[in-house]
Structure formats: C-alpha cells, structure tokens
Amino acid sequence: MDAHHLRIRIERDIADKAMAMARDRGLELADVMRMWLTKAVLTGDFAIDLDQPAPAPAGETRAFFAYDESPWAPLKEALDGELALALVNQFVANQTIEIERLMDVNPLDTARIRELRRQRDEARQVLSTFNPEDPDATRTVIERFAAKRPPRQDWTRRAIDDEEAS
Numbered sequence: 001m002d003a004h005h006l007r008i009r010i011e012r013d014i015a016d017k018a019m020a021m022a023r024d025r026g027l028e029l030a031d032v033m034r035m036w037l038t039k040a041v042l043t044g045d046f047a048i049d050l051d052q053p054a055p056a057p058a059g060e061t062r063a064f065f066a067y068d069e070s071p072w073a074p075l076k077e078a079l080d081g082e083l084a085l086a087l088v089n090q091f092v093a094n095q096t097i098e099i100e101r102l103m104d105v106n107p108l109d110t111a112r113i114r115e116l117r118r119q120r121d122e123a124r125q126v127l128s129t130f131n132p133e134d135p136d137a138t139r140t141v142i143e144r145f146a147a148k149r150p151p152r153q154d155w156t157r158r159a160i161d162d163e164e165a166s
Helices: 012-024 029-043 073-103 110-129 135-146 152-165
Strands: none
Touching (some): 073 110
C-alpha cells in the first residue's frame, strides 16, 4: 500500500479525550483519522458541524451493522480483503502464542501442540494462496477464521491466570 504519513500537533487534553473516545469504540485514534479523511475525500466535504450537538456513541444508538454503507461501498471489497488477511494473521499469531505457552507446561501436551501446529500451518497455506481481490475467497476466509478468534477478555483472563500461577 502506498501511504503518506502525517504528523500533527494537538493539545494534550484534546488528544487524551480523543484517544479515550476511539478506545471506547474499539479503535485507535489513527483509525478514526483515516476513516474521517477517507470519508471526506469520498464525499468531497470535510463537514465539521460545530453548531450541532455531538451524537450519542454508536453502541448506544444502533446495532453494530446498522450504518450507512454508501460512503464505504467503493472500498468494501478492499476492506473485506484486508479484514480476511488480518483474521488469518491473527489466527496464526494466536496459535503461535498458545504453542509457546504449552511448551512451558509440564507435562508436555504433544498431541495438542501437534494439532495447533497443524492448524497454524494450514492457516499459513491459506495466506500464501489467498487473493484478497477475489470476493468468494475473501468471504470463505472471513467465515472460516472470524469464529476462531478468541474473545479479548479470554486472553486477558489467561494472562492474569498465568501471572497468578507463577
């Protein structure tokens, strides 16, 4: 991806509040800025309505998928391809972390480690042949790997459990 890096100066309290708002929505501030600039380019308008009251956070007003898709329609295929790649890479990373964790456990669960390695190798094979421009392949990858991502709190809980055990 050809990218241009921007560096901006902003007051600390504004930056802290903006980062907290983004984090509450599961985003990084850089993600918010990319989405805002992409929308501005697609619509041809920076549209900052300072006289309008701030909308309620998305989680309070609508379902996760209940949004206006029209600004994103030209990018949907590319975004889905990026999502598919991210899901497979995350799966590979999760399998690797779990394998490394199991390598430190006595007695060694070789069958579980072998299965995790097999799954990881299979996912790597998917990465090596995946064409993110193929909508059918993208849909298949998303369906296959989206459900296999462990919930975030499980990893947090596991880290706490591991810490307490040591």
